Amino acid sequence: MNYINKILVTVILFVGVSFNSYSQKITIKDRIKAEHIYNFGVYITWKNKSQLKESKKFQIGVYGSDTTMYSLLKKICSYRLLKWKKIEIVRFSKINEIKYVPILYISNSSNNEVPKIDSVISQWSTLLVTDSCNTFKGTMINFFPRNALKKVEINKENINARGMKVGAMLYVVAKNYEADWETMFQKSEEELATEKETVEQQNIILKEQENKIKLKEEHILKLSNNITEKEKELNFKQDELHILQNDIFNKNEALNLTSAILKTQQLKLLIQQKDIKETQKLLQKQIDEYKIQKSKIDNQRTEISSQQTLIDNQKSKLNRSIADLKKQQLVLYFVLIVLILFGLMSVLIYRSYRIKKRANKLLKLRNNEISRQNSEIIQQKEEIETQRDEIEAQRDSLATQRDKILVQNKDITDSITYASKIQQALLPLNLLTSQLFNEHFIFYHPRDIVSGDFYWTRKKGDIIYLAVADCTGHGVPGAFMSMLGVAFLNEIIDRYNLLSSGELLDNLREKIIYSLHQTESDESSKDGMDISIIGYNEKTKILQISGANNPVYIVSSKQSAVGSQQPAVSSEMHELPTTTASCQLLELKGDKMPIGIYYGEEKPFSTKEITIYKNDYIYMFSDGFADQFGGPDGKKFKYKALKNLCLQISNLKSEEQEEIVRKAFFDWKRDYKQVDDILLIGVRFE
Known part of the structure; x- marks a missing residue:
């Protein structure tokens, strides 16, 4: 009975290992494809950012009846970000259900619907990702194109036409994707050969065990009294075996997923380090250019400020000179009035002279007074001449200041005229x-x-x-x-x-x-x-x-x-x-x-x-x-x-x-x- 149990355990382990190996191949293939769909969102730039801002989450759409990619994307994106947003996986089963999403994946089972789907999303900036779609020329990113050595086809013109820009690092990721894919197929072929040998050996063992089972049947009949207890023991051991198999399967899945994630993160880290170095160089170059431009602008502003200060000072001096000139004009008016009075006095003197002939006595009495008035008038005349000389000197000073201002105005006008030539050159x-x-x-x-x-x-x-x-x-x-x-x-x-x-x-x-x-x-x-x-x-x-x-x-x-x-x-x-x-x-x-x-x-x-x-x-x-x-x-x-x-x-x-x-x-x-x-x-x- 113990020998039969060993045979059953061997058969169950063989079936479990075969099933586990097959499931692992499918999971690795889909996982690599899902990882690269995520990377497409990292290295594609959307020019129309208003559509992205309307949604609080970065949405990735999955179209088709196959739920494998939907479940896998939802699992690997649950703890990640795209464009500084949480990721939401949206599934569409019909064309009329499709709404705007930045990335839309179409499974190969729905390739005949790609042209209709493309006409629906043509109004948006949506990255279309297809699988083995070889009949539609409007594809953007296509896995496994027909008659091509590459595993990923990137149509840059179709992507740019929909308002998106392809980053240079996307081609590096696509190349790594091909390397991962070749490694996966090589590993699958090696595992398939190993499993084939194992199956052949197991078949030989099974045939030998069948012969031995026939020989042991008589012995089994003799031990029929213990069958019930042995069957219970066998069932218990089978349950334990199933539990161990499930545990091994889950651990293998977790290990494979962890390995794929670690590899992707290492690649992303290398790419990010390279981007950071390039960004730092570009930023330092822009900072140096900015400092040079800022220094030139500051120098120009300083020159303009000094010229403006000089103009303001000249205006202030001119205003003071004009005020002094107005005061001098008032003095001049006063002098003119005095001269008019002097003329009137001359007329009076002339009349006095004529009256003198008629009235000598009156002239003799007023002679002293007239002499005194004449001396005063002469003194006033001398004062007027002195003031006139001062006015002429001030007038000459104002003329000199006016000439300086005209020269400065000409210099400023010449500078502005030269600036006009520079402006005309830019037109x-x-x-x-x-x-x-x-x-x-x-x-x-x-x-x-x-x-x-x-x-x-x-x-x-x-x-x-x-x-x-x-x-x-x-x-x-x-x-x-x-x-x-x-x-x-x-x-x-x-x-x-x-x-x-x-x-x-x-x-x-x-x-x-x-x-x-x-x-x-x-x-x-x-x-x-x-x-x-x-x-x-x-x-x-x-x-x-x-x-x-x-x-x-x-x-x-x-x-x-x-x-x-x-x-x-x-x-x-x-x-x-x-x-x-x-x-x-x-x-x-x-x-x-x-x-x-x-x-x-x-x-x-x-x-x-x-x-x-x-x-x-x-x-x-x-x-x-x-x-x-x-x-x-x-x-x-x-x-x-x-x-x-x-x-x-x-x-x-x-x-x-x-x-x-x-x-x-x-x-x-x-x-x-x-x-x-x-x-x-x-x-x-x-």
Whole structure:
């Protein structure tokens, strides 16, 4: 009976070990796949962060009837974070149940539904992860692609097209994934060969044991009286054996999971250490550049402050000199009055002389008095001459001070004029704009020598960008802000791939707020700019429009307007009354937010799209033209008159349009002072 028990134990152990080995292979395969799905979330960057912010947790979706990956992801992600958020695993069993998740995994059993699922998630920035999907070209990350040596296929273009960016370390992770996969298959083949030999040996042993069992059957019959007790003992030992098998299986599972997690964490630690070193080098380089720029700016501020102090001192001296001159003028008036009195006295003397002939006695009596008065008058005359000399000396001193002030004013004016040349150098050359646009004109008239308005244009790929901006203030402060705007726009367009016009404004706002150290608590920091920007795709003829407080006008013919599909945004676009029967003006308003700190609800800038047809003319401008006072009543020009002006000139050549706009401005301005910088640009694409 004991021998039979040993045989049964051997069979049970063989079956248990075989089942455990098979389960372990499936678990390792799924676990490696799940670990890399988690790593995809670490090394993929989502450009549209507003969708991620809407959810408190980072969600990973699993689609399909297979629950293995759902359970495994839920288990390994329960104690981890992605993008500093807890991870939530969401399962979808039907297409109409799918909602926005940053990552969506589709099992290979649902590959025939991938195109429909992709059309549903195309409205979001969702990373699509498939398994052995070889019939759909829109895959982003695909395990086991057909006829490929790689175990992971990464389609960078499809990922970028959905508003995501692939990190360089993702390719390293994918390569490690292939190494893990090859190691797993090699290990599985070795284990399979070992198990095959074990099974063959067990079969031989079983056959031998069967023969021995037949020989022992007679002996078993003799021991039938003890069968009941032995069966109980066998059942008890079988229960103990099952418990031991379960314990061994659980420990193997825990050991395998711990090994996989430890390997992944070691890889992540190495990657993070490399990223930290690169980040520290980049940060130190940026700190050094910042210190150099800050030193230059501080020196310039010190020079400007010293010049301003010198000007204030000269103004104070000039005011005191003018006050002294006024006092001297009063003295001069007094002297003139005395001279008039002296003239009157001369007349009296002359009359006295004539009376003298008639009345010698009276003249003799008054002779002494007249002599005394003459001596007093002579003394007063000498005093007047002395005061006159002093006045002339003071006048010469004032003239000298005036000449010094004129020289200083000339130096300051020359410095500002040189700054104007620098600002002009930053603006696009007329040759550059001629190469980018079929027709265009630029009416640019600063209020002072330098301007707070600027325009900017660049071409990247098939898209031509054009921006018109009005910075806070005018003169020197506005010029500094305009140079910052041009520099930041060039930096953004060089750093990133093709961006929409709204994304350009979002990046520009972040740089302005960061550079000027603006915070919501500092209400005095309101520096910034109003801007309108367009992006024209030469291939698709689609025009993107975005704005910060500034609108864009598009004048098109009635025929092209009727045949085109204009955006259905009634609150942002208006068809205005026209002066001709063939044209209409479309106004596309910008968002009611500036480029800078905003104390309301800060949102991403919107992007509008419109198809551009032949002969459509686009006008972009600052508020200086519409706000200019003039005309017969000294009122503002206003936007209604500007719209009518654009309608009237849109069918003319660009040179004629510029001449008419310039004449209209100066005819309206007359002798009134210019209130702001003027910038108006018109362009026509091919």
